[in-house]
Amino acid sequence: MVIPSREDIYKNIDEYNQVLNATLQIVPENELEHSDKGKLKGLICGVKDNIAVKGLKLTNASLILRNYKAVYDATVIKRLKNEGVVFNCKINMDEFAMGVANIYSAYGPVLNPWDTERVPGGSSGGSAVVAAAGMASFTLGSDTGGSVRQPASLCGVYGYKPTYGVLSRYGVTSFASSLDQVGLLSRTPKIMIDIMDVMSGKDEKDSTSIDSPGFFHKDTPVKGKKIGIIKQYLESMKPNVALTFEKTKNYFIENGAEIIELDFPEFDKVIPVYQVISTAEASSNLARFDGIRYSERAEAENVFETYSKSRGKYFGEEVKRRIILGTYVLSRKCFDSFYLKASKIRTIIYNRFNSFFENVDFVLTPASSDIAFKFEEKPDPVSLYFEDLYTIPANLAKLPAIVFPADVHHHMPLGMQLMAPRLKDNELLNFVCTIEKEFYNFEKMVEEVEHE
């Protein structure tokens, strides 16, 4: 069954959770609410531990918030609750959503359900694992540079990041506010349409939120669609990715789509632009965790020492790397050459993608650099930043994007990504429903992982 029943969900939790280390808090089955009304009644949701669910933990997988419990519901949670969704777990993640492999959680790494020697991707690696292993009907993650989509690719599920602003960020721990967006992960894109119908739309508690573009089911055939492919990406793909990309492209051609090549000369500037903007915003957003307001406090002689010792002791290594880089790029010496420059290139990238969509309906790209790597192969921190090469542009340009399972290599899933014009989220989700029906889907992926 693609969407597991309540009984199966708890069976799967018993069987897999301890091995995969995917959750930080489980609501026991006998304490889980029953909801018999609302458009989404019967659905059980797992939530990344940077989204507030009243009464449950909100640690961000960090020691600095290890004893913190949410005192209110995030808007996305409130809207789901109103329509009958219940919440069964808080999910492990890279600390403060900073990472691409889920190896930076203070509570230990999350393991890939298809091969426990491999990473699940990150930072919403736990959310991808919970969805793939059927430990919830669907999960929520957050996506700042690909954190929902890249793990979806590595775990064989669907991972969707809406247009920036379509989902409220109220109650979501801020990492890089101009890039952050709540995302969905599930074994099928069909339920995403119903969930987005409920969850999307303007929220007076988040001034960057916007009206819902509307979500409903409709037939969206491949025939007649114009699919863009980026010239520079074709030259950069590793063999597994190139094979899957070709297979997916051929499916579109065979079904009557037109393929149009696009030129993205700034593609190799995506990583530096993202590093500068995201770390600058993170250094500011994480200043609130100072040992005084709502975080763990280290012993100290005075206030400044309390700040620095608490942050030095309880933040993890990757979070510190990003705060320090962010502080550096915002310093007087570097502001123009790094922060201002990055912000200007972001404008160029934003305009570049808008111009793409004057000629194409969707852009097809890889989602990850390869299948999931093994823990023992862990690259250095700087090399890891390049894992998000294909997913970052959607965040920089505030576009909707979805990763769908497309292939299996060496018994491991691999996804592909489709990006759409701003606010064309409904078209994108319905188009991926067509792909699920005609080309590839979660069940086919499972069969191939087991029998390839």
Added chain:
Amino acid sequence: MSLTIKEVSEIYKLAAISADANEMEKMKAHIDALIPILDEMEKVDTEGVIPFFELSESLETVDFEPALSESSKDIIDAFTQKEDDYLVVKKVVDKGE
């Protein structure tokens, strides 16, 4: 360009994060490895381009009228000391101290 340990130490101070010499050395190596990647941005001609934070603000930020609840109004009305639009409260921190 590479950073000196003194500069790294200053950045730690600005970020309000304590660290020992070993951690600072490692951080210096990390930032030194990243700087050439960030320097790549120099190659893009951005003459006349508006920074995204300005573009974004004009495109997407929605202004909301701050709404005061009835109870908030009651609290403000009940305040004993006011000067123009400000509520007068007891001094907590004295700069001279």
